[in-house]
Amino acid sequence: MAAALSGPKTLYAVLDAPVCGSPVDDVFDILADEYFYIQYTGEVIKASVYYPEDMGPQTSYIWEQSGDIRESMSAETYIYDDIPIDLTGCFVTNPDSLSSSDQVKLSENTKAFVSPETAYYYPDGIGEHPNDMEENCGLTRYKVYFMKSGTSLSFLAWIGDNEISFNDDNNAFTNIVQHGDITDLTYMMESGEVGSVILLWLFVILIIFVLIYTSAYKDEEETPPSKKKDKTKNNKKKKKHR
Structure with a gap:
């Protein structure tokens, strides 16, 4: 103390x-x-x-x-x-x-x-x-x-x-x-306004994570197949060059 x-x-x-x-x-x-x-x-x-x-x-x-x-x-x-x-x-x-x-x-x-x-x-x-x-x-x-x-x-x-x-x-x-x-103190934290604020922030963080993941997945889906193949070929060439 x-x-x-x-x-x-x-x-x-x-x-x-x-x-x-x-x-x-x-x-x-x-x-x-x-x-x-x-x-x-x-x-x-x-x-x-x-x-x-x-x-x-x-x-x-x-x-x-x-x-x-x-x-x-x-x-x-x-x-x-x-x-x-x-x-x-x-x-x-x-x-x-x-x-x-x-x-x-x-x-x-x-x-x-x-x-x-x-x-x-x-x-x-x-x-x-x-x-x-x-x-x-x-x-x-x-x-x-x-x-x-x-x-x-x-x-x-x-x-x-x-x-x-x-x-x-x-x-x-x-x-x-x-x-x-x-x-007793944990119960008061969880049931009081503090608990509500914590849950709110956890929800906000979850939403942000979902949006980032969804955006990344959407960009991957929108990539043309030809570009995906080109990326694969370039990766193979780099391996041969090594």
Whole structure:
């Protein structure tokens, strides 16, 4: 990493780099520990009316994404303990989620509820009949994600000229993968805009090769038989002269 930073800016794949960062504010203040990254992704129960054949209107209820995403990334993050790196604005793949009641803290007089089994936080509780979707229509919940200092990240980045930077014009360069490996980064390269550009250039090169080959073949076909014979005779004369 030291050699990469001191050299010219080059695209690198960084694998399993240990990361630490200052703790961020917990917007719901329910997590018992401190994390340098926290995300709450909101969902809400919505009603949907449909009209099956030979029947009147029917209503179904389902959890849907609400678009309410509350994300906090520490502005002070470091890899290998002392190398600063700006991870704000990056998309986090494979973060940790709730798995134990020990990870949360709730006051005794609150109606809020946390389900470690499903990693969801219900700020307004779950009602008297949690499985009754119609009764709970409009209820909100949040999927809880986080990352703690000491974890490891893998990512693609431009490193050199004493800085590490991400390319915001390409999604592959703003993805960081917790505990990721080269396979994860390769997948992002192939599925992202970079992969599309590479495939486009390969296609262009193939077309150019085909055009050159076709042109050469056409010139060969258009050569009169007499000239082909003359070429053969000249070749034979050269051999005799030798």
